[in-house]
Amino acid sequence: MGGLKVSHATGTRYLKDGVLPHMWCAGCGIGTMLGAMLRAFEELEFKNTETVVVTGIGCTGKLDDYLVTNALHTTHGRALAYATGIKAFNPRLNVVVVMGDGDGVTIGGNHFIHAARRNMDLTAIVLNNMNYGMTGGQASATSPGASITSTTGYGNPERDFDICALAQAAGANYVARTTTWHGWEMKESIKEALTKKGFSLVEVMSPCPTQFGRRNEMKETTAMLLSLRDRAVPLDRYRSLPEAERGDSFSVGTLVDRGEPGFNERYAMVRKRAEAEGANQ
Ligand SMILES: Cc1ncc(C[n+]2csc(CCOP(=O)(O)OP(=O)(O)O)c2C)c(N)n1
Numbered sequence: 001m002g003g004l005k006v007s008h009a010t011g012t013r014y015l016k017d018g019v020l021p022h023m024w025c026a027g028c029g030i031g032t033m034l035g036a037m038l039r040a041f042e043e044l045e046f047k048n049t050e051t052v053v054v055t056g057i058g059c060t061g062k063l064d065d066y067l068v069t070n071a072l073h074t075t076h077g078r079a080l081a082y083a084t085g086i087k088a089f090n091p092r093l094n095v096v097v098v099m100g101d102g103d104g105v106t107i108g109g110n111h112f113i114h115a116a117r118r119n120m121d122l123t124a125i126v127l128n129n130m131n132y133g134m135t136g137g138q139a140s141a142t143s144p145g146a147s148i149t150s151t152t153g154y155g156n157p158e159r160d161f162d163i164c165a166l167a168q169a170a171g172a173n174y175v176a177r178t179t180t181w182h183g184w185e186m187k188e189s190i191k192e193a194l195t196k197k198g199f200s201l202v203e204v205m206s207p208c209p210t211q212f213g214r215r216n217e218m219k220e221t222t223a224m225l226l227s228l229r230d231r232a233v234p235l236d237r238y239r240s241l242p243e244a245e246r247g248d249s250f251s252v253g254t255l256v257d258r259g260e261p262g263f264n265e266r267y268a269m270v271r272k273r274a275e276a277e278g279a280n281q
């Protein structure tokens with residue numbers, strides 16, 4: 001394996017007994033992402049009691065049902081607000097927020113922008129399957145223009161968000177993009193994000209064969225996964241491509257790594273100043 005460090009972490013110690021097989025459709029990427037996240041936890045030796053997984057609502061949001069870490073199933077679009085409160089109250093906890101694209105950047109777009117702007121010490125994993133999977137495949141803010149969804153039967157007239165560019169512009173410390181085809185790289189990106197201070201985002205491009213794939217000429221369960229594989233281009237190569245040749249490809253890998261102080265560090269400094277000034281009055 002040419003110098004590659006092979007890990008045998010399975011992450012099963014974070015899973016409830018007897019919960020498999022899971023509820024997601026055949027070919028869905030959420031289970032793959034869950035596996036990568038739990039392997040990352042194990043390799044970082046996260047303790048169940050010191051780890052909090054916060055989810056919103058949706059197929060992706062169901063993920064906390066499977067866990068024996070601390071887990072909080074919150075309201076649609078608001079998971080980051082709950083997570084912010086948890087991390088501010090107890091900075092020692094590892095707080096991971098798992099959301100779909102509808103949850104994370106459509107209804108939850110405002111929370112997403114401000115969590116990144118604050119540089120909250122959280123890891124957000126946004127599973128982008130380009131639609132609202134759970135409620136019947138409606139268009140979300142990441143449904144590409146012209147895509148067919150249950151609410152855009154003749155093509156989507158809107159433009160879609162680039163979630164990573166949004167996080168970067170809003171101030172996130174760490175941003176990575178991966179796909180559920182790239183299982184090992186996905187685990188590595190999640191692991192790296194979990195070790196960073198400030199707001200870290202991993203966007204996971206994922207198939208939703210049931211709602212999105214079948215409406216967009218990807219009728220086979222595997223077709224959407226293979227399309228994501230073919231469209232994913234490592235950042236260096238992506239940058240060197242002339243814009244006209246990029247087509248519908250997207251960059252993958254670590255896109256941003258700023259290393260600036262996160263919210264908790266800044267807040268501790270402000271508290272110290274306030275206490276010192278208060279004592280002098
Ligand atoms: C405030 C509110 N609005 C709408 C809903 C209905 N709803 C539940 S899940 C969902 C979409 C989920 O889509 P996404 O976050 O992309 O996750 P996916 O199911 O694709 O994993 C919607 C609109 C809700 N539960 N609460």
Ligand code: SF4
Pocket residue numbers: 023024025027028029030059060129133134207208209210211212
């Ligand atoms: S509807 Fe889509 S997102 Fe939901 S479980 Fe099925 S394939 Fe996955």
